[in-house]
Amino acid sequence: MSEKLFCDVFEEPFPHLIAYNFYNDKELELIWEELKFYTKPGKFFTPREFGGVPDMTTHGAIQLDGVYRDDSNIQNGLNYRPISNILTVNRKVFNSGVLDEFAKIHESCWIAPLCDHDITKVRYYHDGESYDAHADKSFQFLAFSYFYREPKKFTGGELFFPRQNYELTCENNSTIIFPGWVKHGVKEVKIEDSAYYDGWGRYAITSFFTNTIKTVSTHGFRE
Numbered sequence: 632m633s634e635k636l637f638c639d640v641f642e643e644p645f646p647h648l649i650a651y652n653f654y655n656d657k658e659l660e661l662i663w664e665e666l667k668f669y670t671k672p673g674k675f676f677t678p679r680e681f682g683g684v685p686d687m688t689t690h691g692a693i694q695l696d697g698v699y700r701d702d703s704n705i706q707n708g709l710n711y712r713p714i715s716n717i718l719t720v721n722r723k724v725f726n727s728g729v730l731d732e733f734a735k736i737h738e739s740c741w742i743a744p745l746c747d748h749d750i751t752k753v754r755y756y757h758d759g760e761s762y763d764a765h766a767d768k769s770f771q772f773l774a775f776s777y778f779y780r781e782p783k784k785f786t787g788g789e790l791f792f793p794r795q796n797y798e799l800t801c802e803n804n805s806t807i808i809f810p811g812w813v814k815h816g817v818k819e820v821k822i823e824d825s826a827y828y829d830g831w832g833r834y835a836i837t838s839f840f841t842n843t844i845k846t847v848s849t850h851g852f853r854e
Contacts, residue, residue: 644795647809661716687763749840764816
C-alpha cells in the first residue's frame, strides 16, 4: 500500500514545498543507524574537504556519493551505493511523487521531476556552528531533510533566506524542496551540556539535483 505524504506548497516568497514526517519508522531507523555511525571522530570532513565554503561555515559533513561510488559503468566496476542506508532511503525524494507536486507550484519548477543527476551530503551542526547565506547555483533544485534526537536540546539552526526575510524552523523528519538559485543559510546552533559526538545537534541530509540533458521538450521528452 502506498504511503500518504503530507505537504504544504508555497509560491511565495519563492517556490518551495515542505513535507512533514517524510520518512516512515522503518526508513528512520535505517537513517539513524547511519547517522550514529558517522557521529564519531574522523568521520565528518571539514568544509574544505567536503566541498563547502571554509570562510562561511565550520560544520562537519560527508559527501556520500564520493564514499559509496557507482562504478558499474566501468569494466569490472561495482555499485557501492546500496551499502549506504541513506543513499538507498533518500531515493524517496525522487520516486515518491513529491517532485510532481513541487513541479506544479510554478512554471520554473516543472522540470524538477526530470532531473537525472544528484549528490547527497550528510551535515552535522553542533554548538556555535552555522552557515552563511549562499546560493547553490550549480544545481537547479535542492531537497533538505532534517533530523535531531528528541527531546530537542539545541536552539537555533533555522534555515534562513535573507533576500526574502524568511526562515524555517526545520522540524524533525521534515523535508524542504526549493530552487538552487534561492540564497539561503543556517543560523547558529546553540547547545549546552552536550559534547560534539553525543549526537544531540542538528543533522541534515541535503540533496542537490539537476538535469544533465541539455534539451528537454515542453512535453517532458529528452531530446
